[in-house]
Each structure stands twice: as C-alpha cells, then as structure tokens.
Amino acid sequence: MTRKKILVTGGAGFIGGNFVQYLVDKYPQYDIYNLDLLTYAGDLIKHKHIEAKDNYHFVRADIADRETIMGIFGKEKFDYVVHFAAESHVDRSITDPGVFVQTNVVGTQVLLDASRAVDVKKFVHVSTDEVYGELDFDPTTFFTEETPLQPNSPYSASKASSDLLVRAYNETYGLPVNITRCSNNYGPYHFPEKLIPLTISRVLNGQKVPVYGDGKNIRDWLHVIDHCAAIDLVLHEGVNGEVYNVGGHNERTNLEVVKTIIKTLGKSEELIEFVKDRLGHDKRYAIDPTKLENLGWKPTYTFDTGIAQTIQWYLDNQDWWEQILSGEYQNYFEKQYNI
Ligand code: NAD
Ligand code: TDX
Secondary structure: OOOEEEEEEOOOOHHHHHHHHHHHHHOOOEEEEEEEOOOOOOOOHHHOOOOOOOOEEEEEOOOOOHHHHHHHHHHHOOOEEEEOOOOOOHHHHHHOOHHHHHHHHHHHHHHHHHHHHOOOOEEEEEEEHHHHOOEOOOOOOOEOOOOOOOOOOHHHHHHHHHHHHHHHHHHHHOOOEEEEEEOEEEOOOOOOOOHHHHHHHHHHOOOOEEEEOOOOOEEEEEEHHHHHHHHHHHHHHOOOOOEEEEOOOOEEEHHHHHHHHHHHOOOOHHHEEEEOOOOOOOOEOOEOOHHHHHHOOOOOOOHHHHHHHHHHHHHHOHHHHHHHHOOOHHHHHHHHOOO
C-alpha cells in the first residue's frame, strides 16, 4: 500500500507545530510534510526531536508564491492538505493589514488551485471563531456554524475571505473541503505576542502585563492539543463541505486569565497595567461545539488543568521563549506598547 502524503502548511508555528508533532507521533504510516515560510512566527527549534524521523519532511516556501507552490504540489502529489499558514495576530493586522490579505487570502487561493490540480482528497481549512464577529455579554448566546460572518478586524476579515474561497472551491469545482472554526488556543509553543504566553513570560521576568481597556472582554479558551485532536477527527471523519466549530466552553475575562497566571506563579497583581484599548476590540467570543461533539470529539483539558500544564511548560522551556524575546520581538513590543 502506498503511504498517504499529508501537507501541513504553517507547521513551524504554534498550532501547526503542535499538529505536525501530533501527526508524526500518531501516524507512522503517513508522510507528513511541513510547508512553512518561517516568518517571525515560525521556527524549527520546536521540531528538533522529530526532524530525524522518516515520516517527517520540511519544505520552506511562501504559500502565496504560485509558481513554487504549483511546482511542489506537482512533484509531491499530496493526498491531504491541512492549512494553518497565516498571519495570525490581530494587533499586527491593525498596524499592517496588507500582508494579511497577501498570505491569508491570496495564499489560500494558491493552495486551493494547487490542490485542485493534483486532486487532493480533502482540504481542511483551519479558521477561527473571529470570522463571526463578536457576541455581547449575554452568557446564553454562542456562535454556531449558522452564525453570519461579520468579521471586525483586518485579520478576521482576511480569514473570513479565505473561508469563502474554500467554500466556493467546494461548490464550484467539487474540491473536497472542511472548514474548522476554533476559539482561542493556548499551550506549548504559543508565540509570546499573544495574551497568555505574553503574560507568563512577562510575569516570570518581573515585568508589567498590559491589559487592554478594562480587561472585561471575554475569550473562550481551548488547549492546543484538544484543537489538534479535533482537526484530526475532521480530517478523517468530517462530512464533505461542512463547517465545524471547535471550543470547550471555557469563557474567561482577560483579567481573570491574567490574575490566574499571576496567582499560579506566586506574584503580585501590581504587575497588571491597564493600557489603551485595542481598536475595534471584540467584546466576547463563545463557541457552541455541538456539531463536532456529535462527530465524536470532546476536550481532555479544562481551563484549570490546561493553564497549569501550560505555565509549567513555559517554566521548563525558558530557552525557547527567551530566544524569541531577545530578537526582533523587542522592536515590535516597544512600538506596540508604551510601558
Ligand atoms: P502562528 O502565527 O503561530 O503560525 C503561523 C505559521 O504560518 C508560522 O509558522 C509562519 O511562519 C507561517 N506562515 C506565515 N505566512 C506564511 C506564508 N506566506 N507561507 C508559508 N507559511 C507562512 O499562528 P497560529 O496561532 O498557530 O495559527 C494557525 C492557524 O490557526 C491560523 O490560520 C489561525 O488563523 C488559526 N487559528 C488560530 C487560533 C489561535 O488561538 N491562535 C485560533 C483559531 C484559529
Ligand atoms: O497585550 C495584550 N493585552 C490584552 O489585553 C494582548 C496581546 C491581548 N489582550 C487581550 C485582547 C483579547 O481580548 O487579550 C485577548 C486575547 O488577545 P490575543 O491573545 O491577541 O488573541 P485574540 O485577539 O483573541 O485572537 C486569537 O484567537 C483567535 C488569535 O491570535 C487568533 O489567531 C485566533 O484566530
């Protein structure tokens, strides 16, 4: 039997990186190709322990580079594509939206064309709950797969645009697809520009933690490994053309998240610094995951067990995040925050 070839785009980043490791360990019978441009958000240090494995392969390329991508697909003829590669940080999309359109929209279209050209059996597009816009603070309301798309940031608008292209390639050309829309992830290898790893790394370094506005905005948190298991299930069992929301009912205000981390690390809440609010800051996200649960998925972490595991991981892997903080990140942080 020939081995299945699975292309994972963005496999040097946070979620894609965890997913590559998950696949390489779980499926020795598949060949896993990690295609990544290695932008500021990607690194291969996280894959040191799998790089020598026979079923792991790395290709450096820009998903928006049509000629190169068509060439790679023509040569490798992937069976499945799981597409994570994206510009992913909302704050960066507010200061520099252009690259979000280029990577998230144009890049996705190039991958769809390349997938059509080699008759990929399934294209899983990893999207986000942010495409639905925002909810108010009524705790009985949730995003379902039928919620209209109303993205508010340049980032979420670029993701919604890519979702619509994926849908159109399914309807028009019959390309087999699924779209997943997950809530906020956290866990190992989360880049320290995002709230949870930013808070952990700054608290550990005794630095102020910037909280936007009044800190009352709500996010729905899911451990990255539970997201990986959801995507694996959708890849193997998802019904062609369907969208699946992913979330574990773990809503927290940003202030609750920051205070939990400070308390776990035994530090003072005086480290909290309220700063100017994010432009267009979405109030609340909350996912109804019933459809995915009916497919057989359930999360393994609660927020309490997941955040404890994550904090311990950042304590044990200081080298990984310290080398990020010492690079270009310094310039970004100084421009973004005035603290
Ligand atoms: P990330 O920023 O950590 O990683 C993105 C990866 O994509 C990096 O390795 C980067 O080098 C690569 N990349 C960027 N531009 C590229 C290009 N032009 N060509 C090839 N590779 C490129 O992102 P993440 O947080 O791991 O998110 C992964 C995906 O999951 C994104 O599509 C994001 O929209 C989606 N998502 C994220 C979350 C979350 O909470 N982080 C939640 C739901 C969905
Ligand atoms: O310094 C900060 N202070 C702060 O109060 C940062 C970076 C964030 N925040 C707030 C903004 C949000 O309400 O914390 C919340 C979480 O912010 P981020 O970590 O930037 O995540 P978010 O904007 O919610 O988007 C994330 O989840 C959905 C990912 O970055 C997206 O890629 C994903 O699609």
